[in-house]
Amino acid sequence: MPVAAFAVLVGAQFFDYASFVVMIARHGLEAELDPVVVTIAEASGLPGLTLLKVAAAVLVVAVVAVRARRSRRLGTAVLAIGVAAGLLGGISDVATI
Secondary structure, eight states: OOHHHHHHHHHHHHHHHHHHHHHHHHHOGGGOOOHHHHHHHHHHHHHHHHHHHHHHHHHHHHHHHHHHHHOHHHHHHHHHHHHHHHHHHHHHHHHHO
16 A cells, blocks of 8 residues: 555544544534544543544554555555545534534
């Protein structure tokens, strides 16, 4: 996989994270629609949520890097899902802002 593809994934995930931070600063945690994110944020705060977000992005990159060697199509699909999830999360946060 090209480095640019991984950069797009990281960018989409960062967009989701940054828009989340702005959204909760303006509207509070109750504006977040994902109950898993709310539970993690309540239990461990923003540092725990940040660590989880970074770990999830690293995991997706690792899975894509490993799977793309055997099946480029599967690696591309996992990468696309990771990018789509980041963009969807970011867009929904921006819509709330």
